[in-house]
Amino acid sequence: MNSVLLAALSMGGIGLTFSILLTIANQKLKVEEDPKIAKVDEALPGANCGACGYPGCAACAEALVKGEVGIDACPVCDDQEREEIAEILGIELEEGKRKVAVLLCQGGVKNVNNKAEYQGISSCLAASFVNGGERACDYGCIGKGDCVEVCDFDAIHMGADGLPVIDREKCTGCARCVEACPRNIIELHPIDHHVFVLCKNQDKGASARKVCDRACIGCKICEKFDKSGGFTVDNFLASVDHDKYDKDFELPTDKCPTDAIQLVGEKDEE
Amino acid sequence: MELFVIFLSAVFVNNYVLSKFLGICPFVGVSKKLGPSLSMGMATTFVMTMAAAVSWLIYYNILLPNNLTFLKIVSFILVIASLVQFVEMFIKKISKPLYNALGIYLPLITTNCAIMGVALFLVDKQYNFVESIIFGFSAGVGFTLAIVIMAGIREKLELADVPEYFKGAPITMIVAGCLALAFMGFAGMI
Structure with missing residues (x-):
């Protein structure tokens, strides 16, 4: 009985220690991600073609949210998709011909x-x-x-x-x-x-x-x-x-x- | 000198991937490109070194005094899983592209048999604390060496005229076999 208790306790103790450490690490290393990025990423075509000059749609979405590039950064988007992105970002869509x-x-x-x-x-x-x-x-x-x-x-x-x-x-x-x-x-x-x-x-x-x-x-x-x-x-x-x-x-x-x-x-x- | 022998032995003679055939999954999975494979090697080295240290502490300070050595596998898994979780958070924080490149293979370090192997071997060989850390680190270096060599060859292989039926997995297996054969040359050195 004693050894069972001891085993349970020590395993529990080890587990608890690690979970506490991980919780602290999680707080410290939390990646603050703008929820807009995920939304913009979803609105982009998702072909990851790289025409915008970024490694993929996700990277382009990040640049869009940060305002590093204009709304027409993605040359593949059609007008409807651009409108959607403009709406997420809360900016006016400038009329531009494709x-x-x-x-x-x-x-x-x-x-x-x-x-x-x-x-x-x-x-x-x-x-x-x-x-x-x-x-x-x-x-x-x-x-x-x-x-x-x-x-x-x-x-x-x-x-x-x-x-x-x-x-x-x-x-x-x-x-x-x-x-x-x-x-x-x-x-x-x-x-x-x-x-x-x-x-x-x-x-x-x-x-x-x-x-x-x-x-x-x-x-x-x-x-x-x-x-x-x-x-x-x-x-x-x-x-x-x-x-x-x-x-x-x-x-x-x-x-x-x-x-x-x-x-x-x-x-x-x- | 003793430590140096442990290092050489783990990197070359008893290379975890190419001589003991542990940790084959990331070895094949992440060796398509040099950059991510080097990062994978470094992540694995970190986890191995930390796992060796923490496993040693747990084994000799908690398990052995209380006659709980039958718990070593479970507790080592716990140690490794927590460390991998930590590495995952860390990589996600410092480099999102690297996190994406490593993909599923990062959490798979948890069940990487090479790391479990390190933890079990150091108990088996009755290393002391310092020796264990050196052993874990050099096993990681050996893994990194193997995966980087493999990635280098596979990058070159992209340009090679491989027969239709050997493209993809078969040629990778053949290359891995040739590498293991080459590493056999180190056998008996120490």
């Missing part, structure tokens, strides 16, 4: 000339390391589909003419394709921007024209057409002032000799 990826190249199989046959690894990055793939343009799309590969949202597909086609509906603006493209011809633009110069070729007109039918040759016709500076040509490449043209869904000029200036998307997209 951004989608735009491919600034028309160098598909039809338009661009080939300079060589490429038989290496089927990846734009690999091709760009060797000689830039088979297409002659040093600025345009290589067409091996690195952007298609990285898209987590099934929003990019390779089109029939060897150019990726971006589904503006599905695109979340996560910028994975922007990073993946070794030629930097995919850019994020607000969805209500429609007028684009779909070329990145900065060579002189003659050599640009030689490699691609749709290249911007820097002829400055667009610049002359709009004296107020809607288009500017720099380094033989035109660029658009989006504030000027995107009110209406129509081409400001049809004078572009190579049709490099194009409308992207559809009217009244949201």
